[in-house]
Amino acid sequence: MTLSEEQLAEELSDGAIMRVPSRARVVAARFFRSAQGRIGFTVLALMFLLAFAGPLVSPWSYTDKDFTAFMQPPSARHWFGTLQTGADVFAVTLRGMQKSLVVGLLAALISTALAAVVGAFAGYFLGWTDRTLSWVTDLLLVLPAFLVLAILSPVFGPGQWALFVIMLALFLWMVTSKIVRGMAISVKQREFVQAARYMGVPPVRIIFRHVIPNLSSLLIVDATLNVSTAILTETSLSYFGFGIQPPDVSFGTLIADGSKTAVYAPWTFWFVAGLLVVTVLAVNLIGDALRDAFDPSSSRGRR
Amino acid sequence: MAGFLVRRLLNYAVLVTVAASLAYLLAAAALDPRSNYADRTPKPPPAVVDAQLTALNLNDKTPLLQRYATWAGGVLRGDFGKTVTGAPVNEDLKRRMGVTFRLVIVGLICGSLLGVLTGALAAVRQYGWFDRLTTGLSFLVLAVPVVVLANMLILVATWANENVFGRHVFLVSGEYSDGLTTGFWGHVVDRLQHLILPTITLSVGLIAVFSRYQRNMMLDVLGADFVRTARAKGLSRRKALTRHALRTALIPVMTYFAFTFGALLTGATFTEKIFGWHGLGEQLINSIFSNDVNTVAAISLLAAVAVLAASLASDLLHAALDPRVRAG
Numbered sequence: 001m002t003l004s005e006e007q008l009a010e011e012l013s014d015g016a017i018m019r020v021p022s023r024a025r026v027v028a029a030r031f032f033r034s035a036q037g038r039i040g041f042t043v044l045a046l047m048f049l050l051a052f053a054g055p056l057v058s059p060w061s062y063t064d065k066d067f068t069a070f071m072q073p074p075s076a077r078h079w080f081g082t083l084q085t086g087a088d089v090f091a092v093t094l095r096g097m098q099k100s101l102v103v104g105l106l107a108a109l110i111s112t113a114l115a116a117v118v119g120a121f122a123g124y125f126l127g128w129t130d131r132t133l134s135w136v137t138d139l140l141l142v143l144p145a146f147l148v149l150a151i152l153s154p155v156f157g158p159g160q161w162a163l164f165v166i167m168l169a170l171f172l173w174m175v176t177s178k179i180v181r182g183m184a185i186s187v188k189q190r191e192f193v194q195a196a197r198y199m200g201v202p203p204v205r206i207i208f209r210h211v212i213p214n215l216s217s218l219l220i221v222d223a224t225l226n227v228s229t230a231i232l233t234e235t236s237l238s239y240f241g242f243g244i245q246p247p248d249v250s251f252g253t254l255i256a257d258g259s260k261t262a263v264y265a266p267w268t269f270w271f272v273a274g275l276l277v278v279t280v281l282a283v284n285l286i287g288d289a290l291r292d293a294f295d296p297s298s299s300r301g302r303r
Numbered sequence: 304m305a306g307f308l309v310r311r312l313l314n315y316a317v318l319v320t321v322a323a324s325l326a327y328l329l330a331a332a333a334l335d336p337r338s339n340y341a342d343r344t345p346k347p348p349p350a351v352v353d354a355q356l357t358a359l360n361l362n363d364k365t366p367l368l369q370r371y372a373t374w375a376g377g378v379l380r381g382d383f384g385k386t387v388t389g390a391p392v393n394e395d396l397k398r399r400m401g402v403t404f405r406l407v408i409v410g411l412i413c414g415s416l417l418g419v420l421t422g423a424l425a426a427v428r429q430y431g432w433f434d435r436l437t438t439g440l441s442f443l444v445l446a447v448p449v450v451v452l453a454n455m456l457i458l459v460a461t462w463a464n465e466n467v468f469g470r471h472v473f474l475v476s477g478e479y480s481d482g483l484t485t486g487f488w489g490h491v492v493d494r495l496q497h498l499i500l501p502t503i504t505l506s507v508g509l510i511a512v513f514s515r516y517q518r519n520m521m522l523d524v525l526g527a528d529f530v531r532t533a534r535a536k537g538l539s540r541r542k543a544l545t546r547h548a549l550r551t552a553l554i555p556v557m558t559y560f561a562f563t564f565g566a567l568l569t570g571a572t573f574t575e576k577i578f579g580w581h582g583l584g585e586q587l588i589n590s591i592f593s594n595d596v597n598t599v600a601a602i603s604l605l606a607a608v609a610v611l612a613a614s615l616a617s618d619l620l621h622a623a624l625d626p627r628v629r630a631g
Contacts, residue, residue, distance in 0.1 A: 135318075139321060148329065154333065236450055269458070277446050280447075285442070
């Protein structure tokens with residue numbers, strides 16, 4: 001078929017029959033074909049539903065205190081039991097879950113965006129830009145993240161959790177940015193980037209239009225896996241009192257309080273711990289399934 | 304090679320200096336050692352507090368840069384200054400390093416050996432029941448944060464002590480019991496009882512990571528030509544696998560081992576804190592709570608050195624074990 005014939009055929013077919021499936025659709029189809037992807041997605045969706053719709057059906061809010069029931073086991077009145085203060089464990093847990101999910105998602109998005117920009121600039125420009133950016137990356141890898149976050153924790157204060165998210169993201173991006181840098185160097189040699197350069201497109205626009213979109217599969221997978229890392233880091237920091245500050249609650253603060261009373265009041269610990277593990281597991285499953293969906297050759301069917 | 308190494312070491316020295324300085328400045332600016340003295344009852348006179356803080360180089364009325372200069376001068380002479388209570392930091396950290404070292408080395412050896420074994424077995428029977436089981440388990444383990452795992456173990460151990468053994472078999476706090484009069488073997492048993500839970504906490508995560516890593520490496524190698532050649536020259540399957548496949552697949556894992564060791568020196572923070580081992584990681588958390596600027600700075604410096612030394616060691620180890628790296 002010659003080019004004009006092809007065009008003619010395309011016009012005749014209304015573009016409906018000859019439609020090439022988009023990459024997003026192919027990836028989504030592969031993702032949902034794997035059991036891992038389906039389970040992970042369903043579970044995470046359920047978790048979100050529970051965290052944000054659950055408080056609507058619960059008779060208690062997370063600030064309510066039931067002064068007739070201290071440290072009571074689960075019952076029809078309090079589904080997950082109550083704490084020493086009379087707070088409803090179900091309501092408090094969902095509140096903590098909201099915070100942890102939002103913190104995890106935002107921190108992952110910010111850190112992956114940062115990794116993409118820093119890595120792409122370093123890999124595209126090379127020379128002094130590369131040396132400076134790589135040096136900063138190395139420096140942040142060497143500084144103990146936990147220490148810096150912990151020292152700065154008084155700054156976060158109550159209600160300052162947005163600042164906490166940014167600080168958390170600041171310590172998650174380094175490894176990815178090194179990978180992005182390496183890939184940006186190779187993308188830079190590709191014809192479409194060369195063509196854009198010779199057409200006089202400014203370098204910054206090339207990076208955002210051509211380099212970063214071509215690394216999107218890596219970045220999406222990385223962002224997903226960063227969500228679980230961010231949730232785990234947030235939990236550990238909050239556990240020791242360096243993260244989310246009271247009166248806000250998160251998985252970390254709840255687990256810290258629950259572990260003290262868990263021996264004689266198991267409901268204060270196991271519900272929170274279980275929900276945390278299930279959430280992180282679901283995120284990890286999604287990340288793994290996404291990686292396989294983007295790059296079928298890397299999946300287990302390699303041999 | 305020598306020039307490359309020198310340049311790299313120089314770069315590392317600069318990184319460590321900047322990282323430690325940043326940590327000191329950050330700690331000195333954000334932490335408030337004055338509150339340790341000024342908030343005592345009865346309230347000491349301000350002049351006494353000032354004199355005490357100045358003696359420890361912690362007085363926030365001295366300009367930050369001047370305090371930094373004093374601290375940096377001390378560090379260059381190998382003196383990390385005094386803790387907030389006046390004891391030398393060096394002594395304290397030296398003792399704690401030993402504690403951390405004992406904990407990490409046992410955990411890491413257990414974790415990596417079991418992990419490599421699991422990964423290799425899983426790879427040999429890919430998609431067998433063992434492979435599926437370990438894959439599922441490692442996914443589960445990687446989703447459990449250390450703080451949750453440690454607390455779960457403590458709960459299970461307390462339950463087992465009460466209901467299964469009827470006496471304290473698992474001890475959940477500290478490195479050893481004080482005032483034990485049971486002779487040498489009694490001490491050994493006591494230490495082992497304290498060691499079990501933290502070691503499990505440390506190694507479970509490592510087993511998961513190492514087994515995934517080893518499995519993938521092993522799968523890459525199993526289809527390689529040299530394994531087929533080994534079979535063709537008459538080696539049994541078992542011998543070909545252990546002598547040729549496993550050894551080649553171990554190279555990247557060894558370098559990962561070196562790297563993890565450096566990272567764990569402060570990475571065992573949560574385990575140490577929860578199980579009450581008085582190691583470096585625990586002191587990191589305590590020193591932030593007690594506004595102990597000099598200790599915070601000293602531990603950050605140690606952590607930076609450990610991470611860089613580990614990454615250098617893993618690169619050198621890789622070059623030493625893998626001829627392909629040396630050639631390239």
